[in-house]
Amino acid sequence: MYRARQPVFNNVPRLPLALALSFVAVFVAQSLFPQLTLLFYNVGAIVPALGFGQGDRILGGWSPYIFHVFLHGGLMHLVFNSMATLTFGAGTFRPFGSGIRGGTGFLLFFFFCSIAGAALQIAVAPDLRVPVIGASTGLSGILAAAGWADGGYRGMLRFALPWGAFNLLLALMGEFSPIPISWAGHLGGLIAGALTYPFFVAVFGSRRL
Template identity: 40%
Template sequence: MPLIVILLTVAIVAASTVQLMSENSILFPRSISEWMFEAGAIAGGPDFQGVYRPLGWFAPLVLHVFLHGGIFHLAMNMTAMVAFGPPIAMAFGRDLKGALGFLIFFVGAAIAGALFQIGWSDLTGQSELAIGTSSALSGFLPAVGWIMGGYKQAIRMSVPWLLINIAIAVTGELLAGAVGIRLAWAAHIGGLAGGFVLFPLLLAVFNPRVWARIRQLHH
């Protein structure tokens, strides 16, 4: 298990634990979770135009990955992190440069997901909040595909998740009523697209030997 994956997982679990415990007034005052949402949650649509963000408008594009809707939400995302993160981190390399490349890729996919979520909310006029690591984790799917079989496998890995989220978008209100939460399908699609584009570009910069090997094997 690459160290960067362990550290990132621990950081997300720690932040989400504080948030969730604060929401339930266990050990931490509720004001902490409220501030974390103000600072980190993705907020799009007319109801959130001009709303105060303690750390500025850019911070939520990244910090939303440290917030979760519950223990089950957190557990699912961290399972995906430890399942798909290691091969991606190892592709970038186990040294400090590789860890930096992995972090930039993770953050880039998260930002892509957040921007797509905000853009969709603003376009449709539907005000929504979104939290969770799944925006960035969606970008892991095409990245693993690139490693396994070049761009063709990246497409194969991406299409099922794309179709699932299109289905979620179509059945949004019905699904929200059934599971009790609204899934941030737009953030998933944005993260998926971001991961597909960013992984080969960043790998070519941070570990050109692995990128050359992937190109040689799958072209």
């Protein structure tokens, strides 16, 4: 079993760092050129009311499932997700090892969780017309994966259960929730990450869990 006992922000692998910087770059571009907002949202924002096909998009109905992770609703949203990418992403990445194979596996895993989160959000809120954006669908899967990398099955539960319970609480609170976050998107990504990370590492990784 590989146990990732690394200090926070110590020697962050390049790929999680590049992913976090891509979030920042898109946010800066949108801030400097507000006219790009409609374009970015057309390409990346999940609108559950449009169904699984996601309507008529410039890059096709598939694009929001991937590109919603690059859009953020404010500075704190961006900071939180970027920090999570650097911390949990680093631990998740290391069992994949260096090289193209490992990097491909890490990105496929991240976007698989992102797609799962987006799909669950659409399924549970088919009437919601508010755009859903942010990297936390994929990062919820990364959180569960970091637990796997840190301590196997028990490590995964230690990381995933508190986040899952928090989002279930938000779901139970419904419209009375004080935090307008995509609990279904988080749970979809979390479940996908918890169930599939060992498979991705087995296929693409250089170290055994």
